[in-house]
Amino acid sequence: MTHLVVLGVADKETAERALDIAGDLSQQELLQLEDAAYVFKDDKGKPRVHQTLNTTGVGAAGGALWGTLIGLLFLNPLLGLAVGAASGAVAGRLTDIGINDDLIKQIGGQLDQGRAAVFLLARSATVDRVVEAFRPLNPAVIQTNLSKENEEDLVRELQPS
Incomplete structure (x- = not known):
């Protein structure tokens, strides 16, 4: 506890x-x-x-990783990185842990x-x-x-x- x-x-x-x-x-x-x-x-x-605890930074890092992986699947890792980092940062900002x-x-x-x-x-x-x-x-x-x-x-x- x-x-x-x-x-x-x-x-x-x-x-x-x-x-x-x-x-x-x-x-x-x-x-x-x-x-x-x-x-x-x-x-x-x-x-x-x-x-x-910076949830925005943690979210951006996680989003960047997932965005890059998804971007690789669609043959555009830079776009995936940018979109993933942005969405991860927003999700991290909205998360209250x-x-x-x-x-x-x-x-x-x-x-x-x-x-x-x-x-x-x-x-x-x-x-x-x-x-x-x-x-x-x-x-x-x-x-x-x-x-x-x-x-x-x-x-x-x-x-x-």
Whole structure:
């Protein structure tokens, strides 16, 4: 089962550091991420979203491959490549996998000016090591899909020592 944890952090730079930490933990196989993102409020108070999973790019790559194969069948691989990449990009753009975009926008709209929220969707985690890595960022738990008891433990564990 995947678990979603949304952490409130001080600003955009802290959110970017959080994603770097998550990437490092993932490389060490301490955190198996499905998706990650952050949202922050810009100077004009508008929520800005940064997602790590680019469905448009993935769709374009897949569409290009299939388009080339189909193009070869009809003796026009360049046309097949172009049409496949375009249709794949559109399909990827319309696909919502991972963290729900509406949830990201909703939480982003509730943030105070300059603050940010980090979204982590993980399959598994070595919880004590992950908490230890994130604690220096002084995050606040905004939302999770953990059990109430596990969420309370997470909130307690993320408190500065």
